[in-house]
Structure formats: structure tokens, C-alpha cells
Amino acid sequence: MEMYRSHVLVCAGAGCISSACKSVQTALMEHIDKHGLGKEVKVVETGCMGPCDLGPVVMIFPDGVFYRKLKPEDAAEIVSEHLLKGKVVQRLLHQPVGQTEKVTSFDQLDFFKRQTRIALRNTGVINPESVEEYIARDGYRALGQALSQMTPQQVVDTIKESGLRGRGGAGFPTGLKWEFTARATGSPKYVVCNADEGDPGAFMDRSILEGDPHSVLEAMAICGYAIGAAKGYIYVRAEYPLAVERLETAIAKAREYGLLGTNIFGTGFDFDVEIRVGAGAFVCGEETALLASIEGQRGEPRPKPPFPAQAGLWGKPTVINNVETWANVPPIILKGAQWFASIGTEKSKGTKVFALAGKVNNTGLVEVPMGTTLREIIFDIGGGIPGGKKFKAVQTGGPSGGCIPAEYLDTPVDYESLSKLGTIMGSGGMIIVDEDTCMVDLAKFFLEFVQEESCGKCAPCRIGTKRMLEILERITTGRGREGDIELLEELSQVIKSSALCGLGQTAPNPVLSTLRYFRSEYESHIRDKKCPAGACRSMLAYYINPEACKGCGLCSKLCPTEAITGEKKQPHVIDPDKCIKCGTCFEKCKFNAITTVN
Amino acid sequence: MKSLDELDKLRQKLQQDMQVRDNDHEVRVTVSMGTCGIAAGAREIVQAMLEELKEQGLNNVALTQTSCVGLCQHEPLLEVARGGEKTTYINVDREKAREIVRKHLVQGQVIKDWTNPEK
Numbered sequence: 001m002e003m004y005r006s007h008v009l010v011c012a013g014a015g016c017i018s019s020a021c022k023s024v025q026t027a028l029m030e031h032i033d034k035h036g037l038g039k040e041v042k043v044v045e046t047g048c049m050g051p052c053d054l055g056p057v058v059m060i061f062p063d064g065v066f067y068r069k070l071k072p073e074d075a076a077e078i079v080s081e082h083l084l085k086g087k088v089v090q091r092l093l094h095q096p097v098g099q100t101e102k103v104t105s106f107d108q109l110d111f112f113k114r115q116t117r118i119a120l121r122n123t124g125v126i127n128p129e130s131v132e133e134y135i136a137r138d139g140y141r142a143l144g145q146a147l148s149q150m151t152p153q154q155v156v157d158t159i160k161e162s163g164l165r166g167r168g169g170a171g172f173p174t175g176l177k178w179e180f181t182a183r184a185t186g187s188p189k190y191v192v193c194n195a196d197e198g199d200p201g202a203f204m205d206r207s208i209l210e211g212d213p214h215s216v217l218e219a220m221a222i223c224g225y226a227i228g229a230a231k232g233y234i235y236v237r238a239e240y241p242l243a244v245e246r247l248e249t250a251i252a253k254a255r256e257y258g259l260l261g262t263n264i265f266g267t268g269f270d271f272d273v274e275i276r277v278g279a280g281a282f283v284c285g286e287e288t289a290l291l292a293s294i295e296g297q298r299g300e301p302r303p304k305p306p307f308p309a310q311a312g313l314w315g316k317p318t319v320i321n322n323v324e325t326w327a328n329v330p331p332i333i334l335k336g337a338q339w340f341a342s343i344g345t346e347k348s349k350g351t352k353v354f355a356l357a358g359k360v361n362n363t364g365l366v367e368v369p370m371g372t373t374l375r376e377i378i379f380d381i382g383g384g385i386p387g388g389k390k391f392k393a394v395q396t397g398g399p400s401g402g403c404i405p406a407e408y409l410d411t412p413v414d415y416e417s418l419s420k421l422g423t424i425m426g427s428g429g430m431i432i433v434d435e436d437t438c439m440v441d442l443a444k445f446f447l448e449f450v451q452e453e454s455c456g457k458c459a460p461c462r463i464g465t466k467r468m469l470e471i472l473e474r475i476t477t478g479r480g481r482e483g484d485i486e487l488l489e490e491l492s493q494v495i496k497s498s499a500l501c502g503l504g505q506t507a508p509n510p511v512l513s514t515l516r517y518f519r520s521e522y523e524s525h526i527r528d529k530k531c532p533a534g535a536c537r538s539m540l541a542y543y544i545n546p547e548a549c550k551g552c553g554l555c556s557k558l559c560p561t562e563a564i565t566g567e568k569k570q571p572h573v574i575d576p577d578k579c580i581k582c583g584t585c586f587e588k589c590k591f592n593a594i595t596t597v598n
Numbered sequence: 599m600k601s602l603d604e605l606d607k608l609r610q611k612l613q614q615d616m617q618v619r620d621n622d623h624e625v626r627v628t629v630s631m632g633t634c635g636i637a638a639g640a641r642e643i644v645q646a647m648l649e650e651l652k653e654q655g656l657n658n659v660a661l662t663q664t665s666c667v668g669l670c671q672h673e674p675l676l677e678v679a680r681g682g683e684k685t686t687y688i689n690v691d692r693e694k695a696r697e698i699v700r701k702h703l704v705q706g707q708v709i710k711d712w713t714n715p716e717k
Contacts, residue, residue, distance in 0.1 A: 140605060144602040265605075
């Protein structure tokens with residue numbers, strides 16, 4: 001590789017790609033060429049840096065300057081001022097909410113300062129398409145060390161002692177899973193990576209695959225050595241085309257360097273990885289359904305036991321871990337079990353990546369030690385709630401999880417404390433909602449999702465979630481009846497205890513947890529026909545303020561049901577019987593004369 | 599990959615390119631690149647510095663630039679900062695730049711003659 005005095009890192013994570021980072025990158029390269037800086041300045045495309053709401057973002061080294069919300073037009077100034085003359089372009093710096101000063105260097109940002117990056121150690125730092133950059137950051141060293149200095153049992157023991165638990169949802173101890181598979185009889189054995197991330201709002205696995213694909217390959221090879229497998233599969237959803245592409249590049253490069261294939265590190269160990277692209281059914285994230293899908297069967301789950309450790313792919317012993325779990329493995333081998341176990345809480349070791357989404361100032365990916373409180377994650381790193389609104393709840397764990405209200409903001413986040421609150425860590429999605437969100441509506445959203453994604457194999461999930469959804473629809477449209485809450489609870493319990501797989505067993509969780517903390521909202525929908533958050537449209541009445549109405553007639557023209565009448569230049573009125581509450585008049589009125597009454 | 603040694607050797611070679619992205623450089627070399635600096639040939643100084651740093655295989659040197667520091671008549675200017683100590687070289691040219699890398703950065707000898715205006 002050539003030596004450059006400056007590296008310009010352009011974030012090419014999914015978030016920045018959708019905010020057009022490519023055109024910024026192209027413009028930067030054009031201007032760098034124009035000024036003849038091509039030999040001094042290198043432009044590097046990286047995976048997701050984390051602060052997605054600020055995209056496209058660029059970091060310039062060695063100064064560590066962080067520019068945000070760039071447009072292609074900004075490239076000329078960055079090159080002529082910063083790269084040529086060393087002057088930081090003030091107007092492109094980030095000014096965090098509530099702070100009076102702009103931040104020059106990324107390590108001054110609270111967003112980065114408070115993070116501990118293990119799984120995301122390379123994401124946003126290296127070029128994911130360069131195995132050389134991965135190697136320069138100690139890549140494949142853990143594999144080399146494991147193969148040439150450790151026995152398979154020692155590798156298993158190291159993972160066990162580290163206390164690493166599955167980052168995909170249930171939090172099962174990873175080392176134990178490996179041990180079961182290593183001891184199981186049956187040959188050949190397999191290693192599988194679950195990259196079927198499907199929780200609404202979660203994108204940590206996607207970012208790791210797109211930003212640091214080699215870390216997953218290396219970890220799978222380490223596991224292969226530990227359990228005696230020579231073959232690995234990565235099951236990645238088709239909706240992640242960039243992840244698939246970068247994985248393909250990574251596998252090809254690793255084979256070229258002899259880091260995958262035969263006789264790796266001259267130790268006689270063979271291991272190779274293949275990609276399987278899943279068509280994006282949520283249930284395929286469920287391990288038994290995923291394995292069936294790799295085999296070419298319908299992606300439907302089967303009862304456990306037997307667990308995949310005993311009978312997985314083609315009935316053979318199989319380790320299946322999720323992407324983030326894999327990304328933690330190489331650093332544990334390199335730095336030791338004790339190092340990893342010293343981070344986090346007593347029962348939850350290490351760090352967790354969270355995807356912040358919803359009503360929070362800084363959306364994006366953050367990695368923090370287990371035991372960090374929700375308040376720190378949402379307010380210190382996430383920058384709090386936008387628009388001066390009040391925090392209402394945080395939904396964790398996706399459709400299998402639940403929501404946590406404000407009174408528990410100081411809860412340290414780990415597997416146990418979340419489950420005590422009636423939710424789960426899950427994959428790490430965190431959807432933050434403010435006072436304008438109706439909790440019944442939120443529960444309905446998640447139930448709608450699982451109802452659509454149910455594979456239909458078992459009745460409780462197929463029919464039960466459908467009935468629950470119908471009740472929720474009734475409640476949110478003002479047709480709720482006495483007894484609906486009790487019915488929801490009963491259905492929830494039955495589905496939880498009788499569904500075949502994790503998807504069905506956890507499907508009622510969003511309803512149960514909103515009932516637990518926000519029962520009064522359900523009650524006012526049912527009894528008073530009112531939505532306290534003012535979010536359920538059909539419960540609102542639209543009303544024209546006669547003093548503000550100029551009689552322009554726009555609303556009556558737009559009204560699809562001719563519910564609005566009035567003389568020109570005279571205040572108009574809405575006939576509540578004809579109004580279908582579509583909200584068009586409310587949105588289009590130029591004089592803010594239309595209001596909603598709860 | 600035939601052995602762990604082979605990987606380690608490759609890694610050391612590759613790390614040189616990546617060290618730009620570390621934030622804890624021992625030594626920081628700053629070239630003044632205001633209009634005055636560029637007009638006096640600062641661009642060439644940067645090129646020469648880069649070439650020599652590579653030849654000497656120096657890790658942990660950050661080569662950055664700044665704008666006019668107000669001594670326009672002494673451009674090109676180059677500052678070497680190591681720990682708390684700072685040295686400003688004036689009227690640098692390609693050859694001087696290479697010599698600064700060899701003497702100052704490799705051997706730790708400040709070349710005093712080039713820090714004062716020539717009489």
C-alpha cells in the first residue's frame with residue numbers, strides 16, 4: 001500500500017448511501033485530482049460510522065475532523081481549504097443539540113466519546129473491501145493464534161470464560177453452545193451465521209456485514225476449528241444486497257490470501273464459507289427455520305429439542321450464532337477471556353450494539369458496555385428527544401420485546417434487568433417514542449408485523465395473532481368493548497404457551513408490555529373513546545376555528561366527502577357526521593384554522 | 599497464509615499505511631499551506647516529506663498542514679512537534695525537508711541552523 005499524508009473516510013453505510021454519500025465521494029475525488037493531491041490524499045469508503053442522522057458524514061485523518069450533512073457542492077471547499085491549506089471548514093462541522101460550540105474532532109462528540117467499540121471496532125474505520133486494512137488492524141491474527149497456539153478445547157474454554165452471550169435475542173451462553181456442538185457425535189459439523197436481521201428498527205448486523213465482513217469470516221473459522229467443522233454458511237437476507245456483495249468480496253479475498261480454504265496457516269486446518277441468500281421472511285431468523293431454508297426446504301420452524309447443537313443442518317451438529325456475536329469472537333481470542341469479562345455486568349459481559357431510532361436526536365448505531373443505563377443511551381449519547389417533547393417510552397427487542405416507560409430510565413441495560421421489566425435485549429433495536437405516540441397504536445404496529453410474518457404452521461400464531469390484531473384495530477378506531485383488555489390478555493397467555501417457535505411465543509409481548517405500563521390508555525380508548533396521545537385519527541373530531549378561517553374554500557374543495565360547507569370569505573364548518581377524519585383539510589389549511597379535538 | 603509469522607510480517611507492512619488514522623501520533627509535522635506557503639513551494643515540501651518518511655519507514659508521524667502563520671517572508675515553513683517541544687523550520691526546500699526527516703525525526707537532532715533567518 002502507498003503512504004498518504006491524509007485519509008478521507010467517507011461513510012458508505014446504508015444510512016449514508018441513502019443520503020447520497022456516493023455523489024459526495026465522487027465530488028471529493030474530482031477536486032482532489034483537480035488540485036493534484038491524488039498522491040497525498042487517499043479517499044476511503046467505510047462501513048457505517050454510527051451517526052446516521054448526520055449523513056453523509058466524512059472523517060479526515062490525521063486531524064480526526066468530522067464533517068456532516070455534506071452535499072457534493074461542499075467538496076470543493078473541503079479540498080481547497082482543509083486538504084490543501086489545513087483550514088477546517090467551520091460551516092460543515094457538527095453542533096450537537098443544546099451545545100453552543102461546534103465540534104471539530106469526532107472524539108469530542110458525546111456520541112463517540114461514551115462508546116466502547118468491540119463488535120464495531122472496525123466498522124466506519126476501515127475499507128470493508130480491503131482485506132489488507134483488516135489485517136493491519138490485527139485481522140486474522142486471532143485465527144492464526146488459535147490454530148497455531150491453542151487446542152480446540154482451549155478455544156471453547158476461552159469463549160466460555162469470557163461470558164459472551166448470544167447477541168441475536170435470547171442471550172444463550174455462546175461458549176456453552178460451542179461446547180455442546182464440539183461434544184456432539186455426528187459428522188460433518190457445520191458453522192452458521194444468522195444474518196437474517198428482521199426486527200423493525202434494527203440494523204446492527206447489516207452494518208457489521210457491510211462495514212467489517214472479515215470479522216465474521218474470521219470468527220466462523222475460529223469456531224470451525226474449535227468444534228471440528230470445515231464448512232460454514234452465512235444466511236443473509238436478500239434485502240441486504242450491499243452486505244451480500246461485500247461478503248462475496250471478502251470471501252474471495254480471504255481465499256486469495258489462504259485465510260479460507262485448505263491448510264490455513266500451514267496447520268492442516270481446512271475451512272470455507274458459503275453465502276445463502278434468504279428471501280426475507282421474518283421467521284427465517286428463527287434458527288430451526290433458517291436451517292431448513294439453507295437445506296432448500298420451506299423456511300418453517302420445527303420444535304426443539306433436538307437443538308441445532310445436536311441435530312442442525314442436514315441433521316448434523318451445528319453452531320448457529322448471529323452476526324454481532326461473531327464479531328465479538330476475534331477480540332476475545334486476542335485479548336483474552338478476562339479482558340472481555342471485565343467489561344459489562346455480572347451476568348452480561350462485554351458490550352451491546354444498539355440501533356437508536358424513532359424520536360431521538362441522534363439516530364444511529366451505538367455500542368456501549370452492558371449495564372449502561374437507558375438514560376445514558378437515550379439522553380447522553382442519543383441527545384434526547386427532539387422538539388422539546390417529553391420522553392414516553394423506549395421499545396426494545398423488536399416484535400419479541402416490549403416497552404419501558406420513563407420511570408425505569410435509570411435501569412442498567414443487561415439481559416436480566418430488561419426481562420424483569422417485561423421486555424428483552426433482543427437484537428438491540430431501540431425505538432424511542434415521545435408523548436405524541438399512542439401506545440395502543442404502537443402495540444398494533446408490532447402485532448401487525450408478526451401477524452404478516454407468521455409462517456402459519458401453527459394455529460396459535462396464525463389465528464391467535466390475527467384475532468388479537470382485530471381487537472386492537474377495534475380499540476384504536478373507537479369501537480372497543482368492555483372485556484377487550486381481558487380477552488387480549490387471555491389470548492396472549494395462550495399464544496405464549498402454545499406457539500411452536502420463538503416468533504409466536506413472543507408475538508403478544510408488545511401488547512402485554514403496553515398493557516402493563518399504559519393500561520389506562522387502553523381503557524380511555526375503550527370507555528371514553530379517546531386517544532390520550534391524540535394519535536388515533538378516528539377518535540379525533542375536526543373543527544374549524546371561525547376566527548382564524550378566512551373562508552378561502554380550499555378545505556371544502558379538497559374534502560372527499562363534502563363535509564365542509566360555507567360561503568366565500570365567511571367561516572366554514574365541518575359536518576361531523578359526514579367527516580371521515582382523513583385529515584386533508586387539517587394538513588392543507590394555510591391559516592391553521594383547523595384543529596383537532598380529542 | 600502459511601504461518602502466523604507470515605501474517606505478522608504482512609501486518610507490520612500494512613500498518614504503516616493505516617497509522618494516519620491513529621489519533622496518538624508521537625510526532626506531528628505541520629506544513630504551512632496558506633497562499634504564501636503554497637506560492638513558495640510548500641506543496642513540494644509535503645511530497646518530499648512523504649517520500650522520505652516512506653523510505654525511512656517511519657510510523658507514528660502525522661503529516662498535517664495549517665494555513666498562514668504570519669511569517670510569510672520565511673515560507674515555506676514547517677513545524678515539528680514532539681512531546682511538548684516544537685521546532686519551526688523556515689525557508690524549507692525539498693532537500694531540507696528530506697534532511698529534517700533523517701536528522702530530526704530519525705535521529706532526534708534539531709537542525710538549529712535552519713530555524714533562524716539566514717544572515
